[in-house]
Amino acid sequence: MNQHVAVIGAGSWGTALASVLARNGHQVTLWVRDEKLASDVNTKHENRKYLPDIKLSTGIAATTNIREAVRDMRVVLLAVPSHAMRQVCREMAPHLHPDVLLLHATKGFELETLKRMSEVIGEEVPEPIAKRLAVLTGPSHAEEVVRNQPTTVVVASDEEASMLHAQDLLMNENFRVYTNPDLVGAEIAGALKNIIALGAGLSDGLGYGDNAKAALLTRGLAEISRMGRKLGARPLTFAGLAGVGDLIVTCTSKHSRNWRAGYMLGQGKKLDDVLEQMGMVVEGVRTTHAAFSLAAREQVEMPITSVLYRILFEGKPPEQGVEELMTRGKTFELDYLYAEGDRS
Incomplete structure (x- = not known):
C-alpha cells in the first residue's frame, strides 16, 4: 500500500x-x-x-x-x-x-x-x-x-x-x-566502520599496498566487534551487511567520503584543509573522537582508533602511527570473539 x-x-x-x-x-x-x-x-x-x-x-x-x-x-x-x-x-x-x-x-x-x-x-x-x-x-x-x-x-x-x-x-x-x-549492533557497526575507512584512505594515501589494507579491515572489524560486544550487540551482526558489508564498501570505494578524507591526509594535507575541500560531512572524523572517548570509558582496546585519533587531533605523523600498530605486543587473533579466559 x-x-x-x-x-x-x-x-x-x-x-x-x-x-x-x-x-x-x-x-x-x-x-x-x-x-x-x-x-x-x-x-x-x-x-x-x-x-x-x-x-x-x-x-x-x-x-x-x-x-x-x-x-x-x-x-x-x-x-x-x-x-x-x-x-x-x-x-x-x-x-x-x-x-x-x-x-x-x-x-x-x-x-x-x-x-x-x-x-x-x-x-x-x-x-x-x-x-x-x-x-x-x-x-x-x-x-x-x-x-x-x-x-x-x-x-x-x-x-x-x-x-x-x-x-x-x-x-x-x-x-x-x-x-x-540487533539495533545496537547495527548502529555500532554503521558508525565505527567510518573510522576504519579513514584509516584505509590514509593507508592508500601513504602508498601502502593491499596487504596493509586487508590487515586494516580485518583488525578494524575486530575493534568494532569488541566494542559492540561490550555494549550489548550480537557478535554475528558484525559478520553481516551492517558489519563486513558496510566495512568493505566504505573502505574501498571512490564514493566514500571517509576514504577520500583519509587519502588526502595520507598525502600530507591538514585535517582542516581536507574538511574544507570535502564540503560535506565526514562522519568518521567526529566518530573517531567519540570512539576514542568511548573506548576509554568502557575500557575496550581499540588500537587503530587510538592511533587515528592521535593523527587527526594531536598531529602524530601517519608513518609513526603505522609503526606503532605494527610493533604492538603479541596477542591472540580472535580475542574479541571469546569471553575472557575462554579460547576453546
Whole structure:
C-alpha cells in the first residue's frame, strides 16, 4: 500500500532514499534547510549540490518547514548528520503523529554524550514512538542507489513490526532489504566502520599496498566487534551487511567520503584543509573522537582508533602511527570473539 512519507535531510543519502521511496510509489515530502535547494527540488527536480546530473522523481516535494513535513505522517525517515540529530528531533517532536514509525539512517555518535543515534532520538521524542524506532544501515552509497544500481541493506529494530514495515516500504528489485533484531549492533557497526575507512584512505594515501589494507579491515572489524560486544550487540551482526558489508564498501570505494578524507591526509594535507575541500560531512572524523572517548570509558582496546585519533587531533605523523600498530605486543587473533579466559 502506497503511503505518504517524510524524509528529514536532503543530503546525498536522504535524497537517494527519497528516490527509492518515490520509485516504490510513495508520496515523499523532503525536508531541507535551504530555500534554494527546496526550490530546485520542486521546480527543477534536482539536488545538484549532493547528487549532480540526477533527475529526481516528481513524487518528491521539498519544504523548509519541519512542522509541515512531519504533520500527520505515519512514517518519518531521518537522514541528518549525527551532530544535528538531537536538534532536529527536538524541533519535530511536538508535531509527530502518535503512531508514527521513525526510521533513521544516520551513522555516528553524539560527540558530547557518546550516545548512539537511537539513544539521542529516544530522549527527544515520546517514549511510545522511541520504542518503535528502526535503523537503516549497510553497504549503500547514495550515488549508486539513486541510479538504481543493485544494493542490499538491513533494517534493525527492537520491534519486529517496525522492521517489517520499513522493509515493505523500501524494498524493490534494485534495493533489497533484510531485517535484523540487533539495533545496537547495527548502529555500532554503521558508525565505527567510518573510522576504519579513514584509516584505509590514509593507508592508500601513504602508498601502502593491499596487504596493509586487508590487515586494516580485518583488525578494524575486530575493534568494532569488541566494542559492540561490550555494549550489548550480537557478535554475528558484525559478520553481516551492517558489519563486513558496510566495512568493505566504505573502505574501498571512490564514493566514500571517509576514504577520500583519509587519502588526502595520507598525502600530507591538514585535517582542516581536507574538511574544507570535502564540503560535506565526514562522519568518521567526529566518530573517531567519540570512539576514542568511548573506548576509554568502557575500557575496550581499540588500537587503530587510538592511533587515528592521535593523527587527526594531536598531529602524530601517519608513518609513526603505522609503526606503532605494527610493533604492538603479541596477542591472540580472535580475542574479541571469546569471553575472557575462554579460547576453546
